[in-house]
Amino acid sequence: MKTLNSNEIHRNIKKFRILAISFALFIALLSSVMIIRTTSSLDNTSATKINLAGHQRELAQRIVTDALKIDIAIRVGEWDSLKPVLAELQSSTNDLENTHAQLASGWSSFNLDANDATERKDAFDDVELPLRQLVRSSDELQALTISMIRRAPYIDQQTFDRVNAAKDEIEQAHALFFPRMNQILDEYERAYKRTIASSIGRAKFGMAILIGVLVAILLFVIEPTFLIIRRQVAQLTKAINQAQRADAVRWRLLTNIGHEFRTPMTAIMGFADLLNTSELSESERSRLTQSIYSSSAELTALIENMLDMSAIEAGQLRIAKKPCELTNILSDLYRGATAKALTKDLQINLTIDPSCPQRITTDPKRLEQILTKITENAIKFTPSGTIDISAQMNEINQTPVLEIIIADTGVGIDQEFLKTIFDPFRQGQDTLTRQFGGAGLGLAVSRDLARALGGDVAVESTLNEGSVFRVTIDPGELAAASPSIADSHEEQRSDDAPGVLNDCRVLVVDDAKDNRILLKHILSTTGAQIEFACDGQQALNAVLEADTAHTPFDLVLMDMQMPVMDGYFASVKIREAGIETPIMAVTAHALEGDRQHCLDSGCSEYLTKPIDKGLLLETCIRLISEQRATAAPVQQAA
Secondary structure (H helix, E strand, C coil): HHHHHHHHHHHHHHHHHHHHHHHHHHHHHHHHHHHHHHHHHHHHHHHHHHHHHHHHHHHHHHHHHHHHHHHHCCCCCCCCHHHHHHHHHHHHHHHHHHHHHHHHHHCCCCCCCCCCCHHHHHHHHHHHHHHHHHHHHHHHHHHHHHHHHHCCCCCCCCHHHHHHHHHEEEEHHHHHHHHHHHHHHHHHHHHHHHHHHHHHHHHHHHHHHHHHHHHHHHHHHHHHHHHHHHHHHHHHHHHHHHHHHHHHHHHHHHHHHHHHHHHHHHHHHHHHCCCCCCCCCHHHHHHHHHEEEEEHHHHHHHHHHHHHHHHCCCCCCCCCCCCCCCCCCCHHHHHHHHHHHHCCCCCEEEEECCCCCCCEEEEEHHHHHHHHHHHHHHHHHCCCCCCEEEEEEEEEECCEEEEEEECCCCCCCHHHHHHHHCCCCCCHHHHHHHHHHHCCCCCHHHHHHHHCCCCEEEEEEEEEEEEEEEHHHHHHCCCCCCCCCCCCCHCHHHHHHCCCCCCCCEEEEEECCHHHHHHHHHHHHHHHHHHHHHHHHHHHHHHHHHCCCCCCCCEECCCCCCCCCHHHHHHHHHHHHCCCCCEEECCCCCCHHHHHHHHHHHHHCCCCCCCHHHHHHHHHHHHHHHHHHHHHHHHHHC
């Protein structure tokens, strides 16, 4: 009996050993495969980074070649060849910046030794200056080329000289960039070789430890290991799906937004060209000017939609709630919709239920944006019939909400597409996109804005019968209208202010000649003495000289993005010199936080481009008046 039990024990031990060794061999084999795959993955990553570095050198050389082509083209007068070369130059410059950003992120992940970390980082940092010089010179050459395409063949000698100077700067930057990029490429090769060797060594050591542990506890760890692997595979699959969706969104962005940008730009450029025709009558010129302004407004609205979408996705959308008149908002909506529907002979009806309060607390600008976009869509997709706009109070989960319904008798939406109608860059069927146009951003932005206002946007539709959009928002504090409080849309500004700045000196700072000319025309009716500066350094020198001569400027209009010295740094320097002259930032930077950035740099006020003539004059007068009112008591005390 004892012998039998002993044999059984030995047999069981043998079975366990065989099983343990089998699992150990399986895990060893699996580990070997994982090592090979990991090494292959690291090698692929290395090849990718090295290819990017090589591609960056190629792009830099292509920029130099394009600069030479442009210089030759303008010298021999081949104006038609400028556009393709300009497109290639723009593409090469953008690709150069993008690949540099990828290389920079790859470099930051290196495990550098303490002895040579500084040397390698310096080698990579050394390429920054020639790269920025190359990109900046390329941007300047692009701007000059665009200007020449518009004015060809009437090009002045100064423009030829600036093009030649930009070309020389590109060649000089390339001469510094190329050898330093070679050094970076060598660093990538050496660093990734060390990374691969280190990874293989650690993997082998880990495998040896793993085999030793598996002999004793393999049966107790195999199941958790498989669970971890399955979880990692699920996460990888999710990441791949997200990347594929992101690629799809980018593709729609390039196709839809590219088309939508070209449409108003075609009208702007075409009508501007027609204005040069001497045979046009005054009425025709006025009509063309109005068409240019309308196309510019359309382009601005599209850009604002894109910025809103970016702010929403980044979680940076800001809502400014305040008391506002609901009746005025809806009346303005009705008047605007009626004007736009005249060409299609549509009937616009507005109904405000007695249950609606006269005054609500919300963000009026965002509410108007939501209602205007949905109403414009209703007009666009309604060939004939009526559009009914109605407002009423309702309850959702025992919470009062303001509900605004926009119903049309248009083409309707197929039930298949209702689930995706609020997705960005989607617009029902593709046939509708081609027939009616649009980028497909309006409804996506409108829904997110409505949710930010405590509500939502819902839609019901029947194909070929029409659609009903229901906009709900949180009305906030409800109250009757107060005649003593005027809404912002009732404020009137005069665009004409002749002689109001007769004794004022205004410094206009902008590196763009067209912007300086525009501001000169706007300010010409005020009687102000206008001086110009083309960059922040010139502005700083002019302000300091005027203050030393005891003839200070009354106002500085400062662009913020300029060469040599930008507007931010120039404003800081002016304030550090103790000069309190009002500085108004006039900039194309219109994202959330840009206003505060300008104010933190020392600016007194902030306006965005495109320039609103009336608002600009009103703000100029206000800033100068406030400055003089502040300075008067100080002078009296002195």
